[in-house]
Every structure is written in structure tokens, then in C-alpha cells.
Amino acid sequence: MAEQVALGIDVGGTNVKVAFVKEDGTVLAQGSIPTDPERGPEQFATGVAEYAKALADDHRLPWESVFGAGVGLAGFLDVEKGWIEESVNLHWYDVPMGELLEKALGKPVRMDNDANVAALGEVWLGAGRSSRTALCITLGTGVGAGIVIDGRIHRGVSTMAGEIGHIQIKNDGELCNCGHRGCLETLSSATALVRHAKEAGLVGQSGDLTAKEVFDLADAGNTVAQSVVADMIRWLALGISVGANLLNPDVIVIAGGVVNAGDSLIEPLRAAFQEEALLRVARACNIVPATLGSQAGVLGAARLVFQ
Ligand SMILES: [Zn+2]
Incomplete structure (x- = not known):
């Protein structure tokens, strides 16, 4: 079986960081684009997906090897539904972001808030190992x-x-x-x-x-x-x-x-x-x-x- 790769997406107030990461924590490719929340959630999801696909192409990373995406962002979320209930810094309210990204990426998406994903990162590969x-x-x-x-x-x-x-x-x-x-x-x-x-x-x-x-x-x-x-x-x-x-x-x-x-x-x-x-x-x-x-x-x- 080909190695599995996850797409990590960290949505900040100014920039969106994107990285393709192997299960052992190796980063295969990464980059960032402006968040630009004014373009609205749908355009945002499409834009992030296009950028991620182009980044994968640039690094000759077959899209089929990406088996899902994880998203971290600041706000109150319904993690089960992949729903943003309230994101004050992006001015987004009641947005089905999980669904929008799944459609744009063609991959399953999991979401959590920024503090939680940062904590998970530190425990996985950083100070909390x-x-x-x-x-x-x-x-x-x-x-x-x-x-x-x-x-x-x-x-x-x-x-x-x-x-x-x-x-x-x-x-x-x-x-x-x-x-x-x-x-x-x-x-x-x-x-x-x-x-x-x-x-x-x-x-x-x-x-x-x-x-x-x-x-x-x-x-x-x-x-x-x-x-x-x-x-x-x-x-x-x-x-x-x-x-x-x-x-x-x-x-x-x-x-x-x-x-x-x-x-x-x-x-x-x-x-x-x-x-x-x-x-x-x-x-x-x-x-x-x-x-x-x-x-x-x-x-x-x-x-x-x-x-
Ligand atoms: Zn307080």
C-alpha cells in the first residue's frame, strides 16, 4: 500500500497554513496563502483546495495518496458536524465548513479549534511528546x-x-x-x-x-x-x-x-x-x-x- 498522507490546514486570522504530512510526522510539502475571510466561506474553501492541489502537484505528490484533511481554526465549533458556529476573528457564523472543504477537496475533513490542534501538535511532535x-x-x-x-x-x-x-x-x-x-x-x-x-x-x-x-x-x-x-x-x-x-x-x-x-x-x-x-x-x-x-x-x- 502506498504511504498515507494527511493534509493539515491551519486557518489563522491573516494566513492559512497548509502542509502535507506523513504518519511519522514528516512534512512533505507546506506553504501558506492569505486567509482573506471577506471572500466568504465558499470561495475560501475552493481557494484553499486549489492551492493545496497545486502544492501537491509541485511536489509530485499524487492526490490519491492524500486520504483526508484536518482543519484547525479559532472559534466555537460543532466538531461532530464540521460546523463553525461562531468565528469572531473571521466574522463567520453558522458555516458548514467541513462540508464545503470536503466538496472542494474531494476528501473527508475533520475540524477542531486552534488551541486543540496546537496542543495535539505539541504532544505528537513537540514539547509534549x-x-x-x-x-x-x-x-x-x-x-x-x-x-x-x-x-x-x-x-x-x-x-x-x-x-x-x-x-x-x-x-x-x-x-x-x-x-x-x-x-x-x-x-x-x-x-x-x-x-x-x-x-x-x-x-x-x-x-x-x-x-x-x-x-x-x-x-x-x-x-x-x-x-x-x-x-x-x-x-x-x-x-x-x-x-x-x-x-x-x-x-x-x-x-x-x-x-x-x-x-x-x-x-x-x-x-x-x-x-x-x-x-x-x-x-x-x-x-x-x-x-x-x-x-x-x-x-x-x-x-x-x-x-
Ligand atoms: Zn472571561
Whole structure:
């Protein structure tokens, strides 16, 4: 039998990443095109399919060897039906994306949200390799999470498992997008870090302040930045200890641009986590930075097909 190849599709707000991946994780071909959500879901599906077929042709990859496609995108999904219920960043609502892509590609399609596919990618080929129970946290505009147990995404009954960003950990805290107050993501997302740093008087060196810059300033001895970073890490440790006490994971993977801060994030986070989580939970769990970067999503999406 010819080797089987999965098509991974990672739909971001700006670009769609596409990769052909073998079952051992080897990437045979990859590329990206603009998402351009304004063209509408149907044109989008056709455009992605045309691009994928051309990419396969360029790499002399027979279309028959592709046995399915996995798709990751941000939003509330009905995974069983392959339905996008609500994707705020693409402005798509009630879209049968699974069906549209199946028609355009002529292949079966499986879908999941971006946090879940990124988590699956990290557990398959990245920092969570060989983990049995993994909690993968992404620090970005929000705090997202994916839970992977025995190599499979844990979705809950309505694909809402892993909404760790909305655990309310601070009494009377800031109002969150979800309508509640004091959610983890109002305290520990990259966006929150920058907001708090600005409120404390820090400014960007060239242009708008970034989370990476706040960490750099803290590393360089800026005490204001150090205090903002310390707060962010303390709340993050509290939030992930709630998740860890519930799941008893062997690994917590931290992903997102902030991870480039390296040890100035991970080391203090490990120390604070040891204090916050139950002793036996903390002992069994390693906190590690993600290793696949922006590739996690497209690889995890491909992995969906092999399951
Ligand atoms: Zn919230």
C-alpha cells in the first residue's frame, strides 16, 4: 500500500497554513496563502483546495495518496458536524465548513479549534511528546488551552473543555470579554501583560510595546517591568494549578510569542507552580516551553486525520 498522507490546514486570522504530512510526522510539502475571510466561506474553501492541489502537484505528490484533511481554526465549533458556529476573528457564523472543504477537496475533513490542534501538535511532535496527560496553554490575546489525554484531544460535550482563560481567579478583577470579572486571561495573557505594563508607565522602544519587550526590560533590571512580569506569572501559576489539580498532567506546555522570553518566564513559573499546586500534582508535572512554534497548528490538524 502506498504511504498515507494527511493534509493539515491551519486557518489563522491573516494566513492559512497548509502542509502535507506523513504518519511519522514528516512534512512533505507546506506553504501558506492569505486567509482573506471577506471572500466568504465558499470561495475560501475552493481557494484553499486549489492551492493545496497545486502544492501537491509541485511536489509530485499524487492526490490519491492524500486520504483526508484536518482543519484547525479559532472559534466555537460543532466538531461532530464540521460546523463553525461562531468565528469572531473571521466574522463567520453558522458555516458548514467541513462540508464545503470536503466538496472542494474531494476528501473527508475533520475540524477542531486552534488551541486543540496546537496542543495535539505539541504532544505528537513537540514539547509534549510521550506525555500521557498534557495541558497545553497558549498565551496570546487570551489564554487558551488544549487538553490531550492518551494522545487524543479531550473536548468535553460541547467542545468547551480547556477554557482555562476564563477561570475567575481574582475577586472583583477586571471585566473580561466573556462578561465575568477577574478571569485568568485578564491577568496573564500577553495582551494583559502589555496593558498592565503600559498602565505602569512603560513604553515601546520602537512603536507599540510588546510582551517580549516587557520581559526584556525585566531581564535588564527595570523594576517596574519586573513587578508587572512577577504579577503575571503569579496569576498564571495560580490558574494552571487549578487546571493541574483537576487533570493531574505529566506535562504543561506553554506556547505563544511570550515563550521566547525563555527562562525568565518558565523558571519562575515552575517555582510559583510548585507553591500553588498540590504537592503530589506539582511533583508529577513538568512545565516546558512549546517547541513547534507556529507549526504546531498545522501539524496537529494533520494529526486529526490519522486518528
Ligand atoms: Zn472571561
